[in-house]
Amino acid sequence: MTLNAPDLSPLTAAAGGPPTGRTPLDMDGLAWILFGHAAFQYLNAACELNLYELLEAKPGLTGEEIGAELGLAERATDILLLGAASLGTLTVQDGRYQVAAVLSDLVKTPDWQRFKDTVAFEQYVVYEGQLDFTESLRTNSNVGLRRVRGTGRDLYHRLSENPHMESVFYKYMRSWSELANQHLVEKLDLSGSRRLLDCGGGDAVNSIALTQANPHLSATILEIAATAPITEKKIEEAGLSDRIDVKPGDMHADEFPTGYDTVMFAHQLVIWTPEENTALLRKAYETLPEGGRVIIFNSMSNDEGDGPVVAALDSVYFAALPAEGGMIYPWKTYEESLRKAGFDESAFERIEFPGWTPHGVIIATR
Numbered sequence: 001m002t003l004n005a006p007d008l009s010p011l012t013a014a015a016g017g018p019p020t021g022r023t024p025l026d027m028d029g030l031a032w033i034l035f036g037h038a039a040f041q042y043l044n045a046a047c048e049l050n051l052y053e054l055l056e057a058k059p060g061l062t063g064e065e066i067g068a069e070l071g072l073a074e075r076a077t078d079i080l081l082l083g084a085a086s087l088g089t090l091t092v093q094d095g096r097y098q099v100a101a102v103l104s105d106l107v108k109t110p111d112w113q114r115f116k117d118t119v120a121f122e123q124y125v126v127y128e129g130q131l132d133f134t135e136s137l138r139t140n141s142n143v144g145l146r147r148v149r150g151t152g153r154d155l156y157h158r159l160s161e162n163p164h165m166e167s168v169f170y171k172y173m174r175s176w177s178e179l180a181n182q183h184l185v186e187k188l189d190l191s192g193s194r195r196l197l198d199c200g201g202g203d204a205v206n207s208i209a210l211t212q213a214n215p216h217l218s219a220t221i222l223e224i225a226a227t228a229p230i231t232e233k234k235i236e237e238a239g240l241s242d243r244i245d246v247k248p249g250d251m252h253a254d255e256f257p258t259g260y261d262t263v264m265f266a267h268q269l270v271i272w273t274p275e276e277n278t279a280l281l282r283k284a285y286e287t288l289p290e291g292g293r294v295i296i297f298n299s300m301s302n303d304e305g306d307g308p309v310v311a312a313l314d315s316v317y318f319a320a321l322p323a324e325g326g327m328i329y330p331w332k333t334y335e336e337s338l339r340k341a342g343f344d345e346s347a348f349e350r351i352e353f354p355g356w357t358p359h360g361v362i363i364a365t366r
């Protein structure tokens with residue numbers, strides 16, 4: 001099974017391309033940034049209308065035929081195709097459309113649904129809150145949360161009050177994890193581990209992958225009470241109820257449970273401030289035995305602070321929406337928190353994962 005999407009750079013190259021920070025910005029690049037939100041709307045509409053699946057199944061359709069298949073009026077079809085072709089997601093020759101190679105490769109893999117789940121997350125969870133990005137920077141706080149109905153103190157504590165958002169979020173979270181956790185399974189040697197504590201483990205997607213790959217391993221998911229039923233359902237569907245359990249609780253307020261040789265934070269330390277991360281890592285340090293390990297698995301930005309661009313773009317969400325602090329931090333910020341929490345820096349390990357998402361893992365040993 002292919003879990004990683006093909007390199008997306010051909011898409012950007014074919015279309016003139018958005019800027020990457022590696023080449024001097026020109027006016028075309030600046031216009032890409034100016035209308036970046038509209039470029040995304042074309043992608044979202046094409047995904048929701050199944051335009052790429054249609055043309056993958058029936059390459060060479062004309063605009064009129066595409067409109068008829070999608071049930072769109074002529075003007076609407078013209079707009080959609082103007083965007084999809086000019087952005088490089090379709091090619092057109094003699095009035096006949098084909099899916100661009102990068103998408104054609106992707107559509108054939110299980111990663112296509114994961115990509116679409118990510119598009120839906122950007123549209124229905126991320127988009128609106130980003131309107132408050134400037135104010136979030138000014139106040140150093142997640143002002144965009146005001147756009148999410150409910151009273152919970154952060155996005156996660158409001159999801160159960162917004163069922164559509166909750167469903168989009170957990171579908172995406174599973175997919176986003178699956179885009180990278182094959183590398184976690186490959187690179188993380190758990191042969192000496194027996195019990196894993198997965199802090200804020202979501203629907204257990206990563207614990208399921210790790211326990212499936214390591215038959216001697218059992219895991220506990222620490223999750224907020226409102227999410228626990230979603231987690232339990234997925235564990236049951238995976239047939240792992242005898243090896244993975246769920247502990248409803250609050251990782252900030254509660255003591256960490258004891259008896260674990262490995263503590264994992266997967267897509268977790270991107271949400272909180274460095275100070276909160278240090279406090280969480282200190283709790284992990286305190287609960288671990290000598291030789292026990294902490295695993296930080298998420299996207300990382302580089303230590304130079306100038307990329308990769310996906311890390312930068314994803315940071316807008318973490319600045320504006322989920323909780324008061326958070327971003328796609330550079331590797332060194334986590335290492336600093338690990339040092340402050342008591343971990344010995346001579347045993348830190350960084351592993352950068354391949355693929356178009358900027359995922360990686362840091363392993364520290366007590």
Ligand SMILES: C[S@@+](CC[C@H](N)C(=O)[O-])C[C@H]1O[C@@H](n2cnc3c(N)ncnc32)[C@H](O)[C@@H]1O
Nearest residue numbers: 156173177200201202223224250251252266267
């Ligand atoms: C970004 S998701 C990551 C889910 C999962 N680790 C993954 O990688 O797919 C963050 C998760 O942390 C949980 N969470 C947030 N605050 C928490 C808290 N105070 N205590 C326990 N879990 C929390 C959320 O409910 C959510 O499921």
